[in-house]
Amino acid sequence: MNLRWPGARLGLLLGCLGFVAALRCEAQGNLIPNHSFEEYDTCLAVLGFYTPNEGPLHWFSASGSPDYYQSCVGNGAANGIPQSFYGYQFPQDGEAHVGMVTYQQQYGLREYAMVELLEAMDPGETYYASFWASAGWNGIKDYPQHYVAASHVGMLFTVQPRPWTIGDPWPTAGNSAHVYHPWIIADTVGWTLVSGSFVADSAYRYLMIGNHFDNATTDTLHFATYPWMPKAYTLIDNVCVSVAPDGCPMATGLMDVAVDEIHLHPNPAAGELHLGGVPVGAQIVIHDATGRLIWEGRGERNAWNLDVSGWPRGGYVLRVMQTRSHRTFKFVLIE
Template identity: 25%
Template sequence: MRYLWIYILVGCFLTGRGYGQNLIPNPSFEQYDSCISPLGAIRPDPGIITGWLSTNAATPDWFSEDCRSAPVNEYGYSYAQKGRCYIGMINSGGYRENIQARLHRPLTPGNRYYASYYVKRARRYYSICYGIDRIGISLSMNRVFNATTNFISSGPAEHTPANVFFTDTLNWVKVTHEFIASGPYEYFLLGVFMNDNNINSLTRNGVLNTIVGTYMYYDNVLLFDLDSAMEYTNTVINTCTDTTITGSGRNGNFTYQWFDGDTAQNKTLSGFGKYWVKSIDYDSGLVFMDTFSIVDNRVNITLNLRDVEICKGDSIQVSVEELPEIREILWSTGATGPAAWLKDESTYTVRATTQCDTFQQSFKLTYRPPVQQLYDLDTTFCWSNILLSLKLNQDLYRWYYNDKLYVQWVLDLTTEGEHSLKVTDTVCNTESSGKITIRTRVCEDCIRMPNAFSPNNDGMNDLLLPYFYCDIQQYELRVFNRFGELVFETAQPNAGWDGTYKGKPCELGVYFYHVKGKYGPGEHETISYTGDITLIR
């Protein structure tokens, strides 16, 4: 079975006024101290209208229904676009009326911003009725003031397009600008920020005119950061399969911007990844950021278990790493958790279950081989050919020969006598010992006699000589004829019988010999052989 888990994280960025909200103080000019004459109400010094100042010696006007200066005023007839108040500014010839306000917080360099405001041309202005283009906004690091009433260029500015004239006297027209902040500007300026040479005017009869002169109403000023949301949510979908969900922007009067440029409110999201949508209210400056994370919860777990070896009778704790992705660990013994105690020789299995999968591994527990059992050994070798080779397992055990540590893999015994050997297992604390006794004896082939010889002086087998395979002492050789008569004897191993007796060649036939002697170190062992030999010529 596959599962899908959804988590929603909600957060807000808040300062005094909140991210994603209007950075303009008193945006509809509704906050004021008292009713005064509307003409020249906005001045360079802090005055009646909260948050707004003139940028030069010119003094823009302020109209309020509460103060009976609206809807009828000196320049025409108009209700506010929002609320009950609005302002009016003259731009005629070189004369400029612009206003400024300190933002709730400085702009963030590199972020995108959206600015909007509403304008309407006054019906009458000293019998000159023109509409102009190129109105706009400007930014400044500091408060702006020019003691004259002339044009002011304070910083970066955004203007409406050329030849797009604002002539409507009945309806409020929304003007918008989008820009990327090039610095941490703190002041926002509204009005006309070009000289007359770059501004066109239009009479009410639709005729272009080089005379710049108009009176415009302004209301409902908005500036907000498109890249900073006042609230965000992060919907996390943890799943074991590549899944598809529907992501949605906020309900309401919003414009939507998806990660891929889509502008629909709802969007189908497929595959693992992180997706986002911005819900932007361009009227109020509200920006909401919602992200949707489809997370692949599949993980690859390696249990890293190996075969283990213990001493019989002992027990051992075997464990796997307790990773956060593992939800359950079950051993074939029935134990649960990251560790289990084991003592019996067997094959075991451990199973780890994650959110999406189950991983299993088997391993063997075996007993350490018992220490090699040694026994007493009594063996006999031919005295001249003593060699007993013992192979010793140095991987598992420690060996002692005649009570001294022995580290070679082979022990060669070449001397007769008693030898002691001990083996110890330092892991399981066991040992075994034994004694090896090596004895020597006369080997039957220590002396060998030929069965015939031919004393004919041809250089081949002319003498009867024994073959010695050991060191002989007290040697004697005697040869008898078939009548029992001694025909040859010697005590010298290198002296042989030449087939004569008393200087005369003996007859062909069978003769008998007796050879004896002693061999070996220490107490010599006596050997004695008898046999027959054939004399031929």
Template identity: 25%
Template sequence: MYRFLLLLAFGATSLHVYTQENLVPNGSFEEFIDCPVSTTELATNCLPWETWQLTPDFFHECGEVNAGVPDNAWGSQEAFHGSAYACFITYETIDESREYMATALTSPLEVGEEYRIEFSISFVDGGLKSGNLAATNNIGFRFFQDPDYDQLNELQPDNFAHFNIDTLVIDQTNWLTLEVFFTADQPYDYIAFGNFFDDENTEVWNINSSGYAVAFYYIDAICVQKSEFPSCYPVNVVESSSLDLNFIYSTGQLMISGLDGKDSLISVYTVEGKLLSHRESNDSSVIFEDLPSNGIVIVQAVVGEEVISRKLFLQ
């Protein structure tokens, strides 16, 4: 099951506070060792991510010309969340090549528990490969228990995934955000992303070439959490001009006013996508306490039918 937009639900009269943990560490690729200078640096620069075949990419706003955001070797795209994203190959006309990026979960899935898996993808517009670009289906994820794959013992496509998109993904402008619900049947402790299907079972559209072709996809904002929790990552939207919210911060306390008594859902996140606090209200204002004394947070406000996201510098 997946949807193209994340759906946020809220109540009319209650006020609740939630805490959550994203089981995917560094799911928006904001934590890294050094600014990337080239492609291929995900597993060496953006820990704890691993590569299970070839060399997935890590791109960041601070990166050099071929490893930047928005512009990099494979095209141009703003980050869905924060300042970075990853990229992997889903098809190449060389020995069924794939790139698989994987990471250990912070704790194993609990058997019988339902989880929400979220991630956002975007088809590259080509860049250095614009003359050899292809698009595919079958982009998805797969859970593993105690895997032993690495660059010396590579994972090979075997036509099984816990989730895959069965249609071509060809949007080069927007991020496609997917929400999948999965009930754990084993205590999985790893998740991997890529195309787990062989060429015979993969639909390929060679856009500009009848010979060599390669398909790349950007990926960002990956989250695995129990299904009762809200989204890990704020949705990037354009601020509505009809909302006039005021944000006042003082010593760990943030007051947001201007809600006008409308049904509202307010979430405060770190830039890494960790939810700090989450509230539902129909008052004219809400107050968040025990926030960091300094640093950057992202506030997402759903007020009636309108949504804004704002980055705040706390000090």
């Protein structure tokens, strides 16, 4: 039985045998069916899903052709795990994940995956939401277009479904989302937790995941320089929405003022990088453009200098992290 198209879903009633006065049990768990994309009808060695005959159960395309990666199709297949056409990555959870275009330079096109929640949201209620994301890179497809990392990947909730099929116009980014990551997701090795909370202002029933911001708002980082059209590609796994504060993993809370006041210069840099306004004890990590960890340490003083004269020239991502917040910078080393 196929459960992936809007409206074709089974209600879940797990453990709701308490008294009438008890809290709604279904609201305490994850409202996303097939949250880590493990359930499917057929193990297909093919990229892209649009319709009820493709992709993970419950999920459908809201723009373009999101891709479904499965361990069952084998390493090195177009949608294989870990090696695929568009990247090399193991799932964050289970044996599958999805991927989609989150930035396209020429026309600003976006791909979105959509799912119906197990129950509609209650207006006025606070909801907690999260997912894991990784930048797609090191694929084996000839002439890869996905060599950019992008910011603003996130979650938009809607009252009605927005199914997309071939021939439909591409949706325009509305520059708003309920939960999103304002910094570039450039880690190609690990997974980045994107999370947040919001008060529902409508009886939202659907989740649409991807980059809901236009090119002018989206920050990018190029992993390489190729002559063909650049795109950013982001892998998604382990999606969660809950009314319970501890129902989903949460990483980012309110931005600490101290973290918000960090500044980095010069940029571009050549021999030395200066970082000011660093909170004592904050974790600092630097990755290169391929996602490799280059340097890490702890903030021991408000300002410090880092000798980068021996580092390869190119783009880097620096992240300063505290318990409830983090900030990401991109910088370039030149001759």
